[in-house]
Amino acid sequence: MSVYEIVRSKRAIRQFSDQPMPEADLQAILNAGRWSGSSKNNQPWHFIVLRQRERLIALSQCGQFAGHLAGAAVGIALVTGDWRERWPVAFDLGRAAQNMMLVAHERGIGSVMANIYEIDQARTLLGLPDHLMCYAAISFGYPAIADDLTRPPQPGAKRPLADIVHVERW
């Protein structure tokens, strides 16, 4: 599939099977994040790989909608500095996360983002230094329902181009 088709067919997958993720796929996903561009090449990220079930469950309790982490084959916690300091911190993390999720999708591995609300709880769980935080994590895994990965988009889920594209000015 082309990148265009991978981008188009990417769905948020929240329910995962018990099938473990091959190490080679995990390495590819981590490299996809690592290779991402960033403002001034700052690479403002660390990735913490979680596979132990009790740790995934604990991280899933750090965000209101993060429950899917509890069932992920692999969780990747995105670690960075204070996002309020500079726009590119969160923006560049978003770029890296998208790289990872697209490469996963290409390999038949589903994924979805989790926002972490309980920053101190997550810091304790992950053993982070004081100046680093985990604001988001990604769940990865084979989907519990095989064709979930390629389910058609919900009609109307995405705003049409006419609503979001402007020419030359607003």
Next chain:
Amino acid sequence: MSVYEIVRSKRAIRQFSDQPMPEADLQAILNAGRWSGSSKNNQPWHFIVLRQRERLIALSQCGQFAGHLAGAAVGIALVTGDWRERWPVAFDLGRAAQNMMLVAHERGIGSVMANIYEIDQARTLLGLPDHLMCYAAISFGYPAIADDLTRPPQPGAKRPLADIVHVERW
């Protein structure tokens, strides 16, 4: 090329040829942004397409390192609300921007990010309503030097996995 190869071979392209970008490619790039996932499906974005040279030059003067916009075939200004309000605003824009740049790369079109520092100047230029801002824009175009698109990475430009990946905890 696989998504993995596209992600791996993506380079920041800052010098563009005069060749215009076909409309079909622009539509594909805009759709790639539109299809991106976002927190609570908020889709916190508008895309302003700039092709008029004088407008591209004016936007290139709104950021210290945004000069490349002046020579782009197409600039896409990313428009959103106040990024300081919520982590996902910038993060989700980063995801959408990455989708766009990867689809461009697949089609032989180079790209690079510009951060916009002169927010009010950009708002006036783009005619944005008061509650919307442009913090970043993307330059797109065919590279001035053909093999710039696939030049090898600078050795040591990206931190190795061993420096950024942690297992289970910091």
